[in-house]
Amino acid sequence: xxxxxxxxxxxxxxxxxxxxxxxxxxxxxxxxxxxxxxxxxxxxxxxxxxxxxxxxxxxxxxxxxxxxxxxxxxxxxxxxxxxxxxxxxxxxxxxxxxxxxxxxxxxxxxxxxxxxxxxxxxxxxxxxxxxxxxxxxxxxxxxxxxxxxxxxxxxxxxxxxxxxxxxxxxxxxxxxxxxxxxxxxxxxxxxxxxxxxxxxxxxxxxxxxxxxxxxxxxxxxxxxxxxxxxxxxxxxxxxxxxxxxxxxxxxxxxxxxxxxxxxxxxxxxxxxxxxxxxxxxxxxxxxxxxxxxxxxxxxxxxxxxxxxxxxxxxxxxxxxxxxxxxxxxxxxxxxxxxxxxxxxxxxxxxxxxxxxxxxxxxxxxxxxxxxxxxxxxxxxxxxxxxxxxxxxxxxxxxxxxxxxxxxxxxxxxxxxxxxxxxxxxxxxxxxxxxxxxxxxxxxxxxxxxxxxxxxxxxxxxxxxxxxxxxxxxxxxxxxxxxxxxxxxxxxxxxxxxxxxxxxxx
Amino acid sequence: xxxxxxxxxxxxxxxxxxxxxxxxxxxxxxxxxxxxxxxxxxxxxxxxxxxxxxxxxxxxxxxxxxxxxxxxxxxxxxxxxxxxxxxxxxxxxxxxxxxxxxxxxxxxxxxxxxxxxxxxxxxxxxxxxxxxxxxxxxxxxxxxxxxxxxxxxxxxxxxxxxxxxxxxxxxxxxxxxx
Numbered sequence: 001x002x003x004x005x006x007x008x009x010x011x012x013x014x015x016x017x018x019x020x021x022x023x024x025x026x027x028x029x030x031x032x033x034x035x036x037x038x039x040x041x042x043x044x045x046x047x048x049x050x051x052x053x054x055x056x057x058x059x060x061x062x063x064x065x066x067x068x069x070x071x072x073x074x075x076x077x078x079x080x081x082x083x084x085x086x087x088x089x090x091x092x093x094x095x096x097x098x099x100x101x102x103x104x105x106x107x108x109x110x111x112x113x114x115x116x117x118x119x120x121x122x123x124x125x126x127x128x129x130x131x132x133x134x135x136x137x138x139x140x141x142x143x144x145x146x147x148x149x150x151x152x153x154x155x156x157x158x159x160x161x162x163x164x165x166x167x168x169x170x171x172x173x174x175x176x177x178x179x180x181x182x183x184x185x186x187x188x189x190x191x192x193x194x195x196x197x198x199x200x201x202x203x204x205x206x207x208x209x210x211x212x213x214x215x216x217x218x219x220x221x222x223x224x225x226x227x228x229x230x231x232x233x234x235x236x237x238x239x240x241x242x243x244x245x246x247x248x249x250x251x252x253x254x255x256x257x258x259x260x261x262x263x264x265x266x267x268x269x270x271x272x273x274x275x276x277x278x279x280x281x282x283x284x285x286x287x288x289x290x291x292x293x294x295x296x297x298x299x300x301x302x303x304x305x306x307x308x309x310x311x312x313x314x315x316x317x318x319x320x321x322x323x324x325x326x327x328x329x330x331x332x333x334x335x336x337x338x339x340x341x342x343x344x345x346x347x348x349x350x351x352x353x354x355x356x357x358x359x360x361x362x363x364x365x366x367x368x369x370x371x372x373x374x375x376x377x378x379x380x381x382x383x384x385x386x387x388x389x390x391x392x393x394x395x396x397x398x399x400x401x402x403x404x405x406x407x408x409x410x411x412x413x414x415x416x417x418x419x420x421x422x423x424x425x426x427x428x429x430x431x432x433x434x435x436x437x438x439x440x441x442x443x444x445x446x447x448x449x450x451x452x453x454x455x456x457x458x459x460x461x462x463x464x465x466x467x468x469x470x471x472x473x474x475x476x477x478x479x480x481x482x483x484x485x486x487x488x489x490x491x492x493x494x495x496x497x498x499x500x501x502x503x504x505x
Numbered sequence: 506x507x508x509x510x511x512x513x514x515x516x517x518x519x520x521x522x523x524x525x526x527x528x529x530x531x532x533x534x535x536x537x538x539x540x541x542x543x544x545x546x547x548x549x550x551x552x553x554x555x556x557x558x559x560x561x562x563x564x565x566x567x568x569x570x571x572x573x574x575x576x577x578x579x580x581x582x583x584x585x586x587x588x589x590x591x592x593x594x595x596x597x598x599x600x601x602x603x604x605x606x607x608x609x610x611x612x613x614x615x616x617x618x619x620x621x622x623x624x625x626x627x628x629x630x631x632x633x634x635x636x637x638x639x640x641x642x643x644x645x646x647x648x649x650x651x652x653x654x655x656x657x658x659x660x661x662x663x664x665x666x667x668x669x670x671x672x673x674x675x676x677x678x679x680x681x682x683x
Contacts, residue, residue, distance in 0.1 A: 021599050
């Protein structure tokens with residue numbers, strides 16, 4: 001029992017409320033946002049340093065006994081995600097200082113960011129299925145606010161698609177939640193996992209797993225369910241797009257890992273090949289969708305989908321090693337994708353448009369920006385000394401060792417297509433000659449360059465010093481795939497059923 | 506057609522009371538809502554205080570209090586309602602979240618999980634048992650009042666804040682084109 005496991009949830013909640021109260025004083029609101037995120041980041045780092053050795057840390061809300069109350073559980077996967085969410089939010093807030101207009105700040109921009117962080121951290125930490133739904137709603141409400149904040153015509157159009165399709169996924173999740181409760185009689189994830197292993201009626205379990213696959217698949221934007229993403233992500237300000245790309249779809253991936261690693265591990269044998277198929281389609285269709293686009297952020301949006309394919313492939317491999325590899329890749333792609341959005345967004349900001357045809361010549365004008373962009377796309381494509389190489393290499397290794405040759409080949413081939421697609425942006429924005437005089441453009445302020453550059457440097461560092469990351473994720477993958485460790489941590493050595501029976505007597 | 510331009514014949518405003526844009530003009534409604542306001546507010550506080558172990562609580566109480574305010578909006582219009590209770594409802598909601606959240610913290614200072622309850626040893630006559638859950642409920646109460654009333658006010662004031670562009674009179678179209 002770790003009573004302070006609530007800190008990553010309480011901090012953005014109180015911080016968000018305070019930021020609304022002090023909204024008029026811009027400096028105070030900014031400082032509150034920054035401090036909240038720094039607390040979360042520090043706590044996430046501490047969690048990551050502790051969890052591999054101690055196993056999952058658990059806290060029971062209000063001190064209620066485990067299968068009855070709401071548990072918070074931080075295993076390796078949760079700790080990594082909590083830390084990354086805070087880190088990415090930190091870069092977003094710094095980028096926002098230099099790019100968000102006063103009007104948006106006045107209309108509660110920072111409180112919405114903190115609300116998003118609250119929902120995301122809660123979703124990563126909770127050990128209760130319905131509570132997970134609640135956190136999804138929290139982060140969705142925040143994202144609805146962020147995506148339409150400003151109320152331009154494009155934003156409202158994109159926001160409408162975003163809201164409708166996400167509500168569809170939420171409804172499926174809620175229905176699945178209710179059915180799981182009806183079937184297993186409990187909502188505590190550890191308890192559900194225990195009962196799923198013992199309850200007969202495998203057919204129903206398959207159906208339940210399918211519903212949750214649909215629900216989280218639509219959140220993660222895997223192939224037949226991705227339409228909301230490219231039609232809405234290019235409309236809000238760059239900072240918002242960036243944090244969405246870093247967090248929103250990844251919460252879906254996390255939920256898929258959690259449901260299939262813990263609750264429906266039996267079903268993973270049935271669904272594995274299908275998930276692999278979806279993963280392959282997601283990779284290829286995402287990258288092909290990017291071909292037709294001529295807008296920086298639209299291209300990057302399609303690449304989010306393509307990269308989700310790799311994360312889901314880790315799940316489809318249906319083993320602890322697969323999950324570990326998927327986690328390494330997800331961590332890498334969260335960092336690099338956001339870096340690319342920041343850098344591409346900075347270029348967009350100084351041109352005033354994201355249209356590739358109207359841009360050009362930035363390599364000479366902003367060599368630093370160009371350098372970091374190039375490093376970023378090398379990393380995304382998976383060129384050796386960078387983090388993308390490690391992420392993809394481990395995935396491919398696991399794929400080959402499990403004789404999943406086809407998906408491995410598709411994954412490798414998609415990397416090349418990704419690189420080509422990214423080179424298109426490189427050519428159009430940075431390399432080709434501009435029609436206008438580049439020297440008349442405003443310079444990129446340091447505040448717009450620094451967040452993206454810092455993330456690229458982090459990606460390089462993770463590539464060069466990959467050992468700790470890989471070791472950490474190997475443990476995290478094992479923890480995510482080992483039901484008994486999770487159940488013991490939440491309910492004690494005898495399991496939740498024993499606690500439940502004892503309490504009923 | 507804009508609501509404020511042409512009131513339907515059965516809702517023509519009477520000249521006895523000044524009002525801005527009451528949604529429904531009726532002497533009975535106005536009289537009753539004046540009487541109901543204190544009753545509903547009292548009931549909401551009663552619900553709030555009994556809530557932690559009987560049906561009720563901050564959410565129900567907050568809805569009741571908000572319904573008292575919304576009744577004023579319906580009967581007298583948003584301006585009058587704002588004059589009766591001059592509160593920034595958004596800040597009220599934010600303060601409610603803050604107030605509710607901090608009462609979970611004493612447990613953490615004591616090394617217990619967030620939101621674990623502390624109670625006064627003896628119940629207070631007329632109020633009942635008091636403890637941190639009641640204070641948390643008060644936070645919920647304020648948040649629900651704030652959010653619900655803010656939403657209602659936004660819906661009612663939308664035509665005032667964002668008036669529709671004036672419509673040109675156009676010939677009446679019938680469905681069969683006759």
